[in-house]
Amino acid sequence: MLEIDTRPVVLDQYTIDETGRSGRRPRGVVYPSGVEDVVSVVEWARENGTPIIARGAGTSLEGHLLARGDELIVDLSQANTILGIAPEDFTATVQPGVTRTQLNAAAAEYGLQFTVDPGADASLGGMAATNASGTTTVRYGGMRANVLALQAVFADGTVSRLGRAVRKSSSGYDLKDLLIGSAGTLGLITELTVRLHPIPEWIHSLRISFPTVAEAVDTAVEMLGLALPVSRLELVDAPSMAAINAFRGTAYAESPALFVDIESSSAAAVTANEQEIQRIAHAHNAIDVTTARTHGDRHALWEDRHNLYFAVKAANPGRQFLITDTAVPYSRIAAAVDTATRLGTELGLNITVAGHIGDGNVHTIVPYNEDEYAGAQVFSDLVVRHALEVGGTATGEHGIGLTKKKYLREEHGSGVDLMLAVKRALDPFGLFNPGKVLDVESEDADPSYS
């Protein structure tokens, strides 16, 4: 067994997550460097009746990584070796602590990229554990579409390989996708084989302003309906654009806007596609269309979008931030945004909306101070309930963790009982991240994260 770090100053670093939520001080921290270490940790945990919480870059937004009792933290950030890149197969095999930017730097040498891009520089193990996605999901899919195979350690210490490093298989049960999104509650991921995609030669980026959210959404859905090869399709609302102007010193229209990437494999194709987007946008009363056609211009255009969170932070000094993460069917996107805007106003919150609307995934950033905390919680709750009512999901890409457990039965009904049966079957000793995703003993929400 690895040495367990129990220094209080170290343990305290693991009691707070990205959102400022706090958990208990864990029993200790170990730093495995490979699968053999993880096996020894799982065996030690089973023998000592100590549950374990796997952790990568620590960028969860839903409390996945917080200790609730006497857990041992398994910090996999040092298991960060790129084990191999097979450019001819468009795959890479990595340890779970490898981050997406680390993999992208290595893949770029072969003209390839790993496309899943959550905001943070997350680890691939953590991204698999939460089924992360990001801005390119509309074209390339999220983690389930991009992880071909996993190696994981299970409760009895067995190391299993789930899935095969091929594009398709109908062999046996799909345990690879069961592990993805299970938030370390079924087993510990120790290796991933992921898809890489060619870096496109021709990309044009557009920022398009509209009078209303509905017109922006209609434009986006029409692009999808015409099968235009968009690889990013993002909506930001008017308050977001105002925050960007204030933060970046720009003077963009403070109206709802789409940020779009269109990729093609020839100059003629990308130009034709861009013209088609311009036509659709103007048919939906676009106020302004800005196109970026060079690498530098594209980088500048997207920097505004990538800085949105910092812009909102700067506009709300001294506050903390809650980020909602619902996804809804396309026909419900505009209503979801309008509902969030209305609720923000009613609750006196200075919210902004930004969504991966190519996937129907709507985020709101909710700034709050101590006085606004209760209102922010009410806001988040009403936004989730609205999404569930229209057939959507409580979480498009951040995961359930601790904070969304209370919606699990509303979203999945008796499917939760099947999830519990699977959890009991694969983690009979309750070793893996207890109380995250599911409560095995009681499905009531933990009142401390209501």
Place this chain on the structure above:
Amino acid sequence: MLEIDTRPVVLDQYTIDETGRSGRRPRGVVYPSGVEDVVSVVEWARENGTPIIARGAGTSLEGHLLARGDELIVDLSQANTILGIAPEDFTATVQPGVTRTQLNAAAAEYGLQFTVDPGADASLGGMAATNASGTTTVRYGGMRANVLALQAVFADGTVSRLGRAVRKSSSGYDLKDLLIGSAGTLGLITELTVRLHPIPEWIHSLRISFPTVAEAVDTAVEMLGLALPVSRLELVDAPSMAAINAFRGTAYAESPALFVDIESSSAAAVTANEQEIQRIAHAHNAIDVTTARTHGDRHALWEDRHNLYFAVKAANPGRQFLITDTAVPYSRIAAAVDTATRLGTELGLNITVAGHIGDGNVHTIVPYNEDEYAGAQVFSDLVVRHALEVGGTATGEHGIGLTKKKYLREEHGSGVDLMLAVKRALDPFGLFNPGKVLDVESEDADPSYS
């Protein structure tokens, strides 16, 4: 409970599958028309200790539908109502007996299509149960990528909804993908919500002949490496082209050929992309490039490929046919084809190779008579073992059923124990399609399907 049809003449129709394999005469057949019927069947089956085999169009190639004991056949072909199409969400909700051509006819009214296209006009429930795919998987994915949500009936009679009809979710365990590919061994699918895709306005089709398989494969992989928007990417070998010539009275080069579709959202784009494909093909010594740019020409070009099975049948009168279904990494495709060709020659079998090589999925059609049966089985076994050795899978799209069970542990190792734990957890009474995919009592292969 529904009336059970026990007429011998009816039951005998359920003892033979598409490949000519035979099972026992089942206990009876029921014909549910909806979920309530299925619940009553599952409850009856549990109370009577009679296992059940769900069946759609009956086009399984791997023995999924054959009774081995006293099973009741649940024939869902009459549960074939399209429950709704939501064109604005690009989705359709259907009963499991709806076939893919039935759904496509309805979706076409909205300019939409359901893209998954196995050779047969299979039912969507059956296609989900085997994780079917087909020629368009290279662009649109197979059933896992195209089924957003399922309704299913489980062992205790509970009806659960798995997944949500949105593009992405990180909520709870991915039970939807666990059911897909489980071949009716975990629960019975009673409803599916699937993705529809816009019918592209611009498609060019190409048939390109090459001196060697390796040059055809290199061309295909280079197209993928340049991110050309191919939506079909099929390889047929020289003996296949000879069979097509004999069957159709054509005079194509009897050399390995690619059949390619390229889709774009503008005329300029599709023309640019086609020129790029021509350039790559000629750089790899293409003998002949034929392009079809109109609907009629495209239909004619693809009819040759779609008639391949019939052409092979006509060339091998009086024989039955075994079809292998391995998938391998791209870098192993050419060797997989060469290995199959060599083994066919060594074993005196008149095999042909055709593959969805955009996915690394290589099929061989193996004609056999009584004398050749043993050789055909040896051939199939060696082809699978070669695929597994190079990191591939025993089945890209047909499923495990009865015939591929013997490879499950070779492919998944200790993952099979996890599959067994899941099977026991979700089907504790052993009600659902016993002996398919997994043997719960013994993992030895059934000697009668060796």
